[in-house]
Amino acid sequence: METAVVATAITVMGLMVALGVFLSYKVHITTETKQLLVVVVLNIAVPSVILNGVFNTDVSDQLLRQVGIIFGLSIIFHLGAIVFALLFAKIAGFRSTFAKRMTVLAALGNTGFIGIPLCATIFGPTGGLLAAIFDAGLDFVIFTVGLYLLQSGRSFRLKQLKSLINLPLAAVIIGISSAFLELEPPAVIRQLVELLSGLAAPLAMLYTGILLQQLLRRTGFRVYPQIWFPLTVRLLAIPALTLTILPFIPLEEMTRNVVIVLSGMPTFMLAAILFTRYTDDEDSAVMTISFSTILSMGTIPLVVYAASFLF
Structure with a gap:
């Protein structure tokens, strides 16, 4: 894996994020606009990345x-990351409830919204497909162990698992099944999927920039004192491990x-929604997402550079 290739991809994506910040600063972007971007990325572009990976890979x-x-x-990786972060949180002296929240922010990365487009850009269609499979494992951990940690004593309910049913996962199942059955998609479908897959990285990065500008405008650059914990564990300790x-x-x-690159992802964006729903500490999630996303633009190439000495 060429460090220069990864650094170039990260730089380009960083510029897209900066463009998103600029657009959000100049243009009033409503909640409905952001929701539209999320729907397009998660329900159209990312599934297209997955299907394009299947169509262009010898299965x-x-x-x-x-x-x-x-x-x-992926499941073992994220469960291990949770155990590692929770032990570290206990050593740091965090109280039980706060330790669990910090563990979720530190252990679980943005392998879907940012990771899939990034791996598709660096490694091609097959890389995007493998990143999607890795993200599916993360989703399973989020909606089981992750929610259990956030709910502070509430019982786990099977209906939480319905969140695992989504279009990216459906694209994985449909794509792998069609390849296994040797079903050749029509040329028009192949071209459509290829064109739509190109939307994933630009729109995801623009949305990230828009979100960052709005979050930082609302909260400023004020941070909670313990933010060092999720940033250090998520961006440095877990990739090093x-x-x-x-x-x-x-x-x-x-x-x-793919695993090396995804190990260095910033805190997953869904954390803001989950913290809003299950805790009274939304700002911690918002700040951690914002600063980890900014810092990851520098730490991901660092992780890849370190890996070049080992492999």
């Missing part, structure tokens, strides 16, 4: 094995590179 037994491995690895463990796990080069 062999080897790829199917990689899909199974990266899904299982990942780089320490990966050499001992036999993985295909593409799978390993």
Whole structure:
């Protein structure tokens, strides 16, 4: 994995984020506009990235094995990240409820909204597909263990799992199934999916910039004192731990590179919604998302550069 290629992709995406900040500063962007962008990215562009990855990849037994491995690895990775962050939070002296909230912000990264378009840009269609599988594992952990930590004593309910049913996951199932059954999509569908997949990275980054400008305008650059914890664990400690463990796990080069990049993602954006619904501490999630996203533009190339000495 070329560090220069990753750095270039991150720089371009950073410029898109800056453009989003500029647009949000110059143009009044309503809640409905932001919701439209989210719907387009998550329900049209990201599923297209996944299907484009399937259509442009030879779905062999080897790829199917990689899909199974990266899904299982994602679940183990995120559960391990939660345990690591929770232990670190206890050592830092955080009280029980606050420790659980910090654990969620520190352990779970934005592997979907940012990670899938980024991996598709760096590694091509197959990279986007594998990133989507990794994100599916994260979703499972978020809506089970993640919600359990945030609800502070409330019982877990099976209906929470309905959030796992979404269009990106449907695209994974449909794409892999059609490839396994050797169903060739019509040329018009292939071209449509390819064109729509190109929307994912630009729109996701523009939305990120819009969100950052509005969040920072509302909260300023004021931060809560403990923000060092999720930023340090999410952007540095977990990627470092990942780089320490990966050499001992036999993985295909593409799978390993995708995991390395996704290990350095900023805090997942859904945290703001979940904190609003299940806690009284929305600002902590908002600030952590904002600052981790900004800082990740520098830490992701650093993680990849460190990985170049190991692989």
